[in-house]
Amino acid sequence: MSGQAGPSTAERWQALGVLLLGAAVIGLSPILVRLADAGPAAAGFWRLTFALPLLYAMTRQTSAGPGRPSRYGLAAGLMFTLDLGFWHYGISYTSVTKATVLTNLTPVVVTAFAWIFLKERPRALFLAAVALAVVGAWTMAAAKGAGRPGPNEPLGDALSLTTALWYALYMLAIGEGRKRETTGRLMFWSSAVGAPLLLVAALAFGERLLPGSPGGWAACAALGVMHVAGQGSIAWAMGRLPTSTASVVVVVQPVVAALLGWLLFHEILGPLQALGAAVALAGVVLAQWASRTKAVSPRSPAAP
Structure with a gap:
């Protein structure tokens, strides 16, 4: 593996485009969770359950x-x-914007893990870009009136912040897995593992398991399609980009979520939030610029 060249410039830009598309699609997630008309863990169960048939078909197309x-x-x-x-x-206890922004502080965790354990030492400019993206995201979350207040914002914020750790570890597992296997196979098994665990959690917490309306069922089905398109795109791109770079690019998710929260739920998007969104996006652009001249760790990505 180590003797083969990494992706070309054209392949890198293609991967970046797919990654951005996937991150934008995932920005729909908190909106659909709000519309699912089911418990929080139950919504996750239906998301993965609806995704599994599509992921199985994907594995049949790309492998046996x-x-x-x-x-x-x-x-x-x-x-x-x-x-x-x-x-x-977290989404059920705080605003869509804050839940998504706090979750996407993931780049800090991913960069630290990649540096320490994967020997992906970042450049100083890349670290500055991470800091810029995080400051922008934090500004969006901390701004007064950042979305419609939830029933228990401190709890919702704490849960959303902890999510950044789990998402970082997920991205690291996906990044390493993509060096060895296809996107479809990796996504299928990660979803097959997650669905029954979320079902157990939903039953243990006494959640509403079945969506209470046709619109709720439609939202759950849409979550499944979004999972395949969004997380699938991110997983595919991570076979061609450094994990730390990919983690910064997905910071566009809270920008998408904030705009949709404003349009659909009338969550206030004030001047500070707009500034935070611009700063976060600037950090994403700077991170890509900082990493484009650095040689990518040689890898032989599995087929899509």
Whole structure:
């Protein structure tokens, strides 16, 4: 593996475009969770359940099927279960904007892990870009009137902030797994692991399991399609980009979520939030610029 060249410039830009698309699609997630008309963990269960048939079909197109789960698929499934559980409860207790922004402080954790354990030492400019993106995201969350107040904002904020850790570990597992296996197989097993765990959590917490309206069912089905399109795109791109770079790019999610929260739920998007969004996006652009001249760690990504 180490003797092969990394992706070309054209492949890198293609991966970046797919990553941005996936991050924008995932920005729909908190909106659909609000519309799902089911419990927080139950919404996560339906998201993965509706996604599984599509992911199975994907594995049949790119390989002989899902095969046996790898340790990376199992680890990604466990981390994503914790990610969805904490995040969906965070969304139910605080605003869409704050829940999404706090969750996407992930780049700090990913950069530290990649530096310490994966030997992906970042440049000083890249660290500055991470800081800029995080400051922008934090400004969006901390601004007065950042979204419609939730029933228990301190709890919701704490759950959303903890989600950043689980999402970071999920991205690291996906990044390592993509060096060895296809997107479809990795996504299938991470979802197959997560669905029953979220079902158990929903039953344990006494949640409403079945959506209470046709619109709720539609939102749950849309969550499944969004999962395949959004997380699938992110996983595919992570086979061609450094994990730390990918983690910064997905900071566009809170910008999308904030705009949708403003349009659909009339959550206030004030001047400070707009400034925070601009700063966060500037950090994303700077991170990509800072990493484009640095040689990518050689890898031989699995086929899509």
